[in-house]
Amino acid sequence: xxxxxxxxxxxxxxxxxxxxxxxxxxxxxxxxxxxxxxxxxxxxxxxxxxxxxxxxxxxxxxxxxxxxxxxxxxxxxxxxxxxxxxxxxxxxxxxxxxxxxxxxxxxxxxxxxxxxxxxxxxxxxxxxxxxxxxxxxxxxxxxxxxxxxxxxxxxxxxxxxxxxxxxxxxxxxxxxxxxxxxxxxxxxxxxxxxxxxxxxxxxxxxxxxxxxxxxxxxxxxxxxxxxxxxxxxxxxxxxxxxxxxxxxxxxxxxxxxxxxxxxxxxxxxxxxxxxxxxxxxxxxxxxxxxxxxx
Numbered sequence: 071x072x073x074x075x076x077x078x079x080x081x082x083x084x085x086x087x088x089x090x091x092x093x094x095x096x097x098x099x100x101x102x103x104x105x106x107x108x109x110x111x112x113x114x115x116x117x118x119x120x121x122x123x124x125x126x127x128x129x130x131x132x133x134x135x136x137x138x139x140x141x142x143x144x145x146x147x148x149x150x151x152x153x154x155x156x157x158x159x160x161x162x163x164x165x166x167x168x169x170x171x172x173x174x175x176x177x178x179x180x181x182x183x184x185x186x187x188x189x190x191x192x193x194x195x196x197x198x199x200x201x202x203x204x205x206x207x208x209x210x211x212x213x214x215x216x217x218x219x220x221x222x223x224x225x226x227x228x229x230x231x232x233x234x235x236x237x238x239x240x241x242x243x244x245x246x247x248x249x250x251x252x253x254x255x256x257x258x259x260x261x262x263x264x265x266x267x268x269x270x271x272x273x274x275x276x277x278x279x280x281x282x283x284x285x286x287x288x289x290x291x292x293x294x295x296x297x298x299x300x301x302x303x304x305x306x307x308x309x310x311x312x313x314x315x316x317x318x319x320x321x322x323x324x325x326x327x328x329x330x331x332x333x334x335x336x337x338x339x340x341x342x343x344x345x346x347x348x349x350x351x352x353x354x355x356x357x358x359x360x361x362x363x364x
Contacts, residue, residue, distance in 0.1 A: 082234050086280050098110065177229070184199070187331045266303045269333055275347055296346075
């Protein structure tokens with residue numbers, strides 16, 4: 071299968087592109103930055119450039135659309151940029167895929183589109199009430215993709231991803247911050263007591279979900295792709311301290327903090343046969359080992 075991965079040089083994109091390569095697929099990365107993986111081809115271009123998107127989508131069997139402003143803090147600081155990339159960029163790529171007759175389009179959405187939970191676990195029937203530039207623009211992109219599927223016949227699957235973790239994370243991710251501070255012997259600051267619940271989902275599990283979706287016969291579906299394992303931010307900090315001993319400090323809660331929620335991936339198990347396989351402990355050990363090697 072010839073696969074185009076947009077945003078393939080980002081944290082999650084690198085894991086997804088590498089997974090498709092290891093599974094024997096022919097992978098091209100569409101991004102502004104050149105990928106480090108020599109087994110992937112690179113098409114340089116901007117998501118909001120129609121000509122570049124048409125060139126990139128020509129002759130591919132599946133588009134895996136990860137290209138986005140995925141940094142929640144950057145989206146909050148620059149909502150105009152988030153809207154341009156996550157909404158206009160998604161529409162531009164979807165239109166290119168439609169005109170090129172691409173057989174499958176897989177969009178990376180987020181569980182955060184639900185907003186504050188009205189019931190738990192959150193399933194796909196729960197209404198979406200996003201309240202931050204990041205999840206607002208990600209939902210808008212998802213709705214555009216679903217409209218392309220319903221109105222223009224683009225076979226699409228939208229995956230509402232759990233909070234991804236793994237090697238190569240952004241420096242401002244909670245994993246990177248905790249590991250870097252602990253490795254330097256600095257205390258770990260836990261915002262608001264650390265009771266916030268997350269279902270951290272390993273990037274390689276997410277990558278496998280994208281492959282399953284790209285190879286499926288589904289044509290207009292959306293589903294959660296979230297690990298069942300739950301972890302509080304405090305538990306994550308304590309797990310880091312077990313491996314890299316340091317102190318814990320409690321700090322004030324941060325504005326715009328994503329609410330705690332339990333998310334169900336039962337539909338992904340039913341439709342794709344997907345469930346997460348890697349644990350938080352496994353992924354954390356990988357992240358720390360990567361840090362030690364630097």
